[in-house]
Amino acid sequence: MSDQLDVIGVSKQIGPKRILTDVSFSSITGELLVITGPNGAGKTTLLRLIAGLSKKSSGQILWNGSCYGIDHGSLGYLSHKPMLYETLSVLDNMVFFAKMYDRFSMESIERLLERVGLWLYRYEPAAVLSRGMQQRLALARTLLFDPKLILYDEPFTGLDFNGQKLLREVLEEKRANSIQIVISHELSLLQGLPHEEMKLLRGRMVREGVSCE
Amino acid sequence: MSNYFHRVLLIYVKDIKDEFRTFDNLLSTIIFGVMLVFIFSFAFQLTDLAVDQAFSAVLWVSIFFSSVLAIQRSFAKERENNVMDALLLASGDRGIIFLAKFLCNLTVLLLFELVVVPLLWIFTGISALGHIQAGLFIGSLFLGSWGLAAIGTMLNGITIQLPSARLLFPILLFPLLIPLLIGVIQCTNTALLGVSEPLSGWVYFLISFNILFTVLPLVLFDFVLEG
Amino acid sequence: MLEGWKKFNFWVLMLLVPINIYLIFLYAPVEKTMGIVQKVFYFHVASAWIGLLAFVVVFIASIAYLANRKVQMNHLALASAEIGTLFISCTLLTGPLWAYPIWNTWWTWDPRLTTTLVLWFMYVAYIALQGGGTAENRRRFAAVYGIVAFINVPLVFFSARWWRSIHPIVVSGEGIGLTPKMRFVMFFSIVTFSFLYTYLLGLRYKGISLAERINRLKAELSQ
Numbered sequence: 128m129s130d131q132l133d134v135i136g137v138s139k140q141i142g143p144k145r146i147l148t149d150v151s152f153s154s155i156t157g158e159l160l161v162i163t164g165p166n167g168a169g170k171t172t173l174l175r176l177i178a179g180l181s182k183k184s185s186g187q188i189l190w191n192g193s194c195y196g197i198d199h200g201s202l203g204y205l206s207h208k209p210m211l212y213e214t215l216s217v218l219d220n221m222v223f224f225a226k227m228y229d230r231f232s233m234e235s236i237e238r239l240l241e242r243v244g245l246w247l248y249r250y251e252p253a254a255v256l257s258r259g260m261q262q263r264l265a266l267a268r269t270l271l272f273d274p275k276l277i278l279y280d281e282p283f284t285g286l287d288f289n290g291q292k293l294l295r296e297v298l299e300e301k302r303a304n305s306i307q308i309v310i311s312h313e314l315s316l317l318q319g320l321p322h323e324e325m326k327l328l329r330g331r332m333v334r335e336g337v338s339c340e
Numbered sequence: 341m342s343n344y345f346h347r348v349l350l351i352y353v354k355d356i357k358d359e360f361r362t363f364d365n366l367l368s369t370i371i372f373g374v375m376l377v378f379i380f381s382f383a384f385q386l387t388d389l390a391v392d393q394a395f396s397a398v399l400w401v402s403i404f405f406s407s408v409l410a411i412q413r414s415f416a417k418e419r420e421n422n423v424m425d426a427l428l429l430a431s432g433d434r435g436i437i438f439l440a441k442f443l444c445n446l447t448v449l450l451l452f453e454l455v456v457v458p459l460l461w462i463f464t465g466i467s468a469l470g471h472i473q474a475g476l477f478i479g480s481l482f483l484g485s486w487g488l489a490a491i492g493t494m495l496n497g498i499t500i501q502l503p504s505a506r507l508l509f510p511i512l513l514f515p516l517l518i519p520l521l522i523g524v525i526q527c528t529n530t531a532l533l534g535v536s537e538p539l540s541g542w543v544y545f546l547i548s549f550n551i552l553f554t555v556l557p558l559v560l561f562d563f564v565l566e567g
Numbered sequence: 568m569l570e571g572w573k574k575f576n577f578w579v580l581m582l583l584v585p586i587n588i589y590l591i592f593l594y595a596p597v598e599k600t601m602g603i604v605q606k607v608f609y610f611h612v613a614s615a616w617i618g619l620l621a622f623v624v625v626f627i628a629s630i631a632y633l634a635n636r637k638v639q640m641n642h643l644a645l646a647s648a649e650i651g652t653l654f655i656s657c658t659l660l661t662g663p664l665w666a667y668p669i670w671n672t673w674w675t676w677d678p679r680l681t682t683t684l685v686l687w688f689m690y691v692a693y694i695a696l697q698g699g700g701t702a703e704n705r706r707r708f709a710a711v712y713g714i715v716a717f718i719n720v721p722l723v724f725f726s727a728r729w730w731r732s733i734h735p736i737v738v739s740g741e742g743i744g745l746t747p748k749m750r751f752v753m754f755f756s757i758v759t760f761s762f763l764y765t766y767l768l769g770l771r772y773k774g775i776s777l778a779e780r781i782n783r784l785k786a787e788l789s790q
Contacts, residue, residue, distance in 0.1 A: 141703040144783075180425055180428060180429070182566055184636065198432070199430070199431070199432025199433075200432070202429060204426075204429050206422070208421065208422045208425075209421065210423050210425055211423065211426070212354075212358075212417060212421075212423055213420055214358060214361070214362060214417065215354075223354050224426070224430055227350055227351075227430035227431060228430060229343070268426075494711075495712075498696070498711065498712070501704055501708075502696075502698075502708070504698065508692075508696065512695075512696060514688070515688040515689045515692055515719070516715065518681070518685050518719075518723050518726070519719065519723050519725075519726040522727060522729075526730065542729075545726065545729075549722060552718070553715075556714075556715060556718065560714065560715070563633055563707055563710070564707075564711060566704075566707060
């Protein structure tokens with residue numbers, strides 16, 4: 128089944144400051160959209176608006192034509208901040224979020240933790256993990272369920288070579304069933320993955336839909 | 341709908357488990373409460389004032405002040421590390437987070453009272469009084485904690501996002517609690533001293549107050565956690 | 568339009584204030600038992616009235632802000648809260664001046680006094696929450712607090728009244744026998760104070776907006 132995300136004329140204003148101005152684009156399942164742009168261009172804000180973490184000032188964000196936005200169970204979000212409970216163990220973090228998404232099965236959690244190389248560390252609190260391991264755990268959380276829309280905000284942050292390879296595998300493998308939007312500075316890491324590129328500059332779209340190999 | 345409450349329960353259970361694992365919050369609140377109760381009872385003793393007359397006042401002042409400590413920690417775990425975003429994404433509704441945190445705070449307050457109230461009882465020697473209406477007394481403790489937890493959770497959702505949170509929280513909290521304070525003190529006083537007053541009115545007042553201040557934050561919490 | 572209204576408001580005040588002072592001190596009869604101290608009553612009641620009115624404005628502007636996110640609504644709410652605090656402080660200060668000679672006490676826990684004091688606390692909390700900050704989330708939080716606090720006002724009043732009341736009910740004329748002349752002066756004072764409130768509100772609203780504009784321009788320049 129193919130899904131469609133339409134962002135139509137979205138603006139975000141915080142106080143007197145315009146963060147985003149009239150951003151529009153569309154994407155369908157199978158696409159990998161990469162948003163580039165300098166710091167403070169509004170990339171993260173755009174992602175947060177799509178995720179419903181922040182409220183847009185005007186414009187529309189349609190999911191399959193509906194303005195109610197995407198169901199929370201179909202939305203994946205991988206930030207450069209790992210967003211984990213530091214006092215909870217690796218396993219407890221996974222179990223808690225799996226249950227929240229109503230996808231709890233010990234086997235799949237074990238499989239995922241094995242895949243990101245954290246099964247050995249499952250009883251360690253998330254706080255003692257290194258930055259890269261936390262990012263791997265956050266990646267595993269995104270894989271707990273099958274999101275139809277996955278938003279990546281600088282996902283390569285903190286990952287070592289193997290971690291980067293893993294993430295690229297995930298990007299390739301999720302392509303079949305989901306729309307993926309990636310914010311990244313390191314375009315070299317996306318080499319070999321066919322994607323669309325979009326550039327934001329001071330909250331405006333300056334280049335849209337350039338296909339890159 | 342059942343899914344909604346299921347998620348409330350999941351967050352609640354996680355928080356309570358965390359509470360019992362670290363004992364960080366609960367224990368420090370209880371110790372603070374015990375100190376307060378001790379200082380109050382002792383100060384009354386030093387002035388030779390009849391402490392049993394002031395029991396309700398001492399009790400609720402202790403609970404109010406300790407609750408600031410207890411509730412102020414409720415969003416701390418989410419504040420570290422930006423977990424709030426992950427929790428928002430996973431729960432899909434801000435009301436779920438409010439309800440879970442509210443229940444957690446209510447539980448912590450009730451556990452706190454379980455320790456502090458008997459202690460205050462012993463310190464003040466109020467048990468000498470014969471006619472205590474236990475049901476009413478426990479009921480008023482519950483109603484008071486409910487209101488405290490509900491208003492406190494909402495305001496803590498606000499102050500946790502501000503730099504001057506520690507100072508601001510009680511300043512915001514206490515004025516809103518005045519009707520609750522009047523109500524619970526009437527109830528506990530009647531329960532202890534057996535003053536025959538039209539009491540059911542106060543109980544209904546407290547219940548309506550609590551429902552209002554549970555529903556209102558539930559509606560407004562979307563604006564609090566908008567980010 | 569706003570400027571025109573402000574000018575009009577100013578001249579109305581220039582007219583009303585001297586008349587009001589004349590009415591209070593010369594026209595209204597001196598109260599038989601309370602004497603000259605009763606004159607403070609006209610200021611006391613009027614500023615209490617405005618204190619409450621200002622909170623209604625905070626409440627409505629807060630709802631409007633949450634609904635449409637216009638910064639102006641937040642400015643209006645903050646301006647109203649600041650001026651409300653001023654008037655409520657006046658009420659709290661004039662009250663004891665009057666109460667001491669009459670009731671022989673500076674303060675009693677009467678529902679109206681209690682509510683006024685709690686109102687003052689909530690105003691202060693509201694302003695502290697805004698904290699002079701212009702961050703968007705502070706505006707939003709202040710609006711939420713403005714709504715909750717306003718709803719709390721009647722609850723404070725009724726719970727305190729239920730608990731006890733020894734305060735004379737002024738408006739119905741019970742308690743203190745208000746002569747028709749006195750009542751006329753009281754309502755006249757309320758009208759004058761309302762004009763004073765709107766005038767100050769306009770000034771303060773403009774002050775807040777300008778301060779914010781300066782901040783914005785500064786930020787733009789430094790970029």
